[in-house]
Amino acid sequence: MRILIFNWRDIKNPAGGGAEILTHEMAKRWVLSGHTVHQFSSRFPDSKKQEIIDGVTFIRQGKWWTVHFYAFFYYIKNKNLFDVIVDEVHWFPFFAAVYAPRKTIALTCEVANKLIFRIFAYPLALGFLLIEKIYLFLYKKVPTMVISPSTRDDLVANNHIKENIVVLPMGLTVPKNIKPSNKESIPTIISVGRLNKQKGTLDTIEAFGLVHKKISNSVLWLVGSGEKTFMREVNLRIKTLGLENAVKVWGFVSEKEKFTLLSKAHILISASVQEGWGLTIPEAGLMSTPSVVYNIAGFRDIIVQRKTGVLVDTNPKDLAKEVVQLLENKTTYEIMQNKSLKHAQGYSWDATAAESIKFIKRNSTI
Template identity: 40%
Template sequence: MNILILSWRGPGHPNAGGAEQVTLEHAKGWVKAGHEVTLFTSNYVGAKSEETDGGVKIKRSGDQFFGVKLRAALWYLVGKHPKFDLIVDEFHGIPFFTPLYTRARKLALIHEVAGEVWKYNPWPKPFNLIPAFSGTFFEHWIFRIFYRKIPFMTVSNSTRNDLVGWGVKKENITVIQNGIKLFLPKKLPPKESKSTAMYLGAISLDKGTFDAVRAFGEIERKDDTWQYWLVGFGTKEHVDKLKKLSTDLGISEKVKFWGYVTDRKKFELLALAHILINPSVHEGWSLVNIEANSVGTPVIGYNVHGLRDSVKPEKTGILVQKGNFHAIAEESLKLMREKERYERLQNNAKKWSKKFTWEKARRESLELIESL
């Protein structure tokens, strides 16, 4: 089968995250099973317009927001390419609207229904109100009008429930939980000598990074023996705002901004940290939670979509009310005081993480695409 995947970001993109990793892992599995896969995605500075990764043919054109969608449609309609048997139309707020220009078999791939995430867009005020209102208003109509009868593949029960709420039939939705790609040393290192709270992910507004720093400040106010890490890529403007906040809270000397790190370094830091703080406002699954669990690091985060799927309260971590960074701080302090409870969560977290492998996820997605 010849498969075309349309995604706003691809391998190597500076803003690529867990969703892009998931797409590539499934694509590689399909290639290994004998299918041909082309990934059409956005371009970025320094990128090759065409290359191959794990047998997946990658074609880049257009910017990540609207340009890639227009270029994909034009390339499909008038460009030179083989006939595709299946088109995977990947959602990230806005899909590729493939029902408008092709009758080929389709699979909609979605990690999360954006919903309120539209309100956390990075546009400057007051222009940020444009996507905040238009995205929130039009998103559910896109599902109902264009994708109601198209099969969906998603990563969590939370996203499935959102899709059902917006008119997609439950029987048209297949949930395939993500695997994890491990970069572990033969023997895990001991935790840091100082209690260490870590944030890992995109340094952006919707990921709750301001609440992460505020939680660090609350911890420091009650116990000044901790240290704090923020790991991930973000714009200079957003990082500077977080640094200013840490200065205002009097914790700038305790907060280390690691920026982007390699996968190997990421797992090293996760293994050294005591707690992963995840104050994201909305997720599809949140792969970082399982990655943290794999090295025995419990997660403390908000009780929101995605996190309530990947975190098992009082087993692999702790969930608190959304927006309550005070509770994140309090639970972090409490957990570090209760050694027996902490070790129980560590052991459960390691066991939980072993349930998620790419071999299993690829096998399930392969069965899905071959059944369409």
């Protein structure tokens, strides 16, 4: 099959995350299975307009807010070259189902819904919500791959046909020669991901401030980058809480360095307000680092409560309370370490790729 993927970012984009890892891990395996795969995504600083990575051909045009328009014109010009379009939904899709309805398979990571109002100012949020409602109506019969039962349930609640949805098993990508390191000598908490409102960065800092009052030698590592305007808020919050010497902002790091930091930290925390599938939780688990996170869709699908991690109510006080309890109880912590490791070892991208290509073939018109 000749597969075209539409995704606003790709595996090399510094702003990319778990969705881009998922996409690439499937795509390169589809290539190994004999399919041809092209991915159309936005440009980023110093990016190439076209390149081949792991057998996948990447075409880059436009910015993240214009790539959808460029993708439309690219397809119209090259429509005879492709049998299937995998249309990835991040807030909203590329609307390929409108101009290529018989070829479109959706890949939906999450349904934003009311979350939009927590991220954007009112007029803009209302516009995004309207677009989402329109797309959900247009895509309710489109064959759709999702990454968690929570996302499937959200789509069904919005009148998507359940029989047209498949929940893909997830996997983990671990750099070669990565081995668990010794934990830091002082209590070290880590947060991994983009630094922004959606990821709950300010709640994370506030929660750590409460932890630091109880455990004075504890430190927080923020691993990830953010927009300049938001980073000013981050730095101001750190300064206001008097945490300048206890919080380290690592910025964007390589996958190898990310796993090394996860291995050295004691606990992964996240105050994210919504996730399609919390990839960093099993990544941390693979490094014997348990997680304490907000009880949200996407995390509930991964955490086995108080066995592989802890789900808490969505407020910094509860997040801090559970972190402190776990750090102060060595026996509970070591048991959770072992269970989080065992749980993480069950994930495989091979299973993800196999299930996804089977679904694509079953719903393809060729």
